[in-house]
Each structure stands twice: as C-alpha cells, then as structure tokens.
Amino acid sequence: MSQLPDLDLNAFSLDELKQLQKDIAKAIKDFDDRRKAEARAALEAKAGELGFSLNDLVAPGSSKKQKLPAKYRNPEDPTQTWSGRGRRPQWVTDALDAGKGLEDLAI
Structure with missing residues (x-):
C-alpha cells in the first residue's frame, strides 16, 4: 500500500472538502466496479473451462424473493x-x- 501524502485538511475550504469527499467516493465506486468486473471475468473463464457459461451456473434473479400468491x-x-x-x-x-x-x- 502506498503512503498517502500528508494533507493538511484544515487548509481546505468547506467546498473543497466536499468536492474531495465526492472525488473519493467516486474513486471507491470505480475501484469496486473494476474489481467486480475482474471477478466476473475470472468466474466466466473458470465456468468456460468446465464447459458452462456463467449464466448456466447462476440463475438470473435467484437471489430475489419470490412474490407470494395473493390470499x-x-x-x-x-x-x-x-x-x-x-x-x-x-x-x-x-x-x-x-x-x-x-x-x-x-x-
């Protein structure tokens, strides 16, 4: 892990701090999205090695609750x-x- 630069956050204005917060949140989301894409690609490759597609192994919507019948x-x-x-x-x-x-x- 790289060292973060020593930032004097007290030197920033409120608007600059809010923008920094938004930038960090976006960077975290982008990082998570890249990791998910890498994981999906690895799983698709492994499924392909075994003769399946990832969709064959993971039913779409399987984690969603089923709607109960009306009474x-x-x-x-x-x-x-x-x-x-x-x-x-x-x-x-x-x-x-x-x-x-x-x-x-x-x-």
Whole structure:
C-alpha cells in the first residue's frame, strides 16, 4: 500500500472538502466496479473451462424473493390483492374497520 501524502485538511475550504469527499467516493465506486468486473471475468473463464457459461451456473434473479400468491382481494377493486404477509394495505384496514373479516376478503 502506498503512503498517502500528508494533507493538511484544515487548509481546505468547506467546498473543497466536499468536492474531495465526492472525488473519493467516486474513486471507491470505480475501484469496486473494476474489481467486480475482474471477478466476473475470472468466474466466466473458470465456468468456460468446465464447459458452462456463467449464466448456466447462476440463475438470473435467484437471489430475489419470490412474490407470494395473493390470499385476499379488494371486493371494490379486484386489481388490489394482498398475500397476507407484510404491512396490511389500507383497503384491508378500511374493510376491517367497516366490520368485515379477513374471510370476507379471501380469494
């Protein structure tokens, strides 16, 4: 690792410090992007040696959560559905406040 020059940060104006911060953030992102590209190229090469493409081995979207099937539907607007998990939509809250039960909204 190379030595950083001794910078007297107190000699910089606020605008110069903010610009330096932006420049450093961009340099870090660029560095990360280069390392990711190098890693991808190495993985593609290794997959190719084994007779595969990297896409054959890594299913696109495999790390994303699957959308759960809807269990409830808004009777006033059938395009609005809810799986029963996560935050309760306003239309469900309104229906419950109006005296309906979840079984009334079930699909």
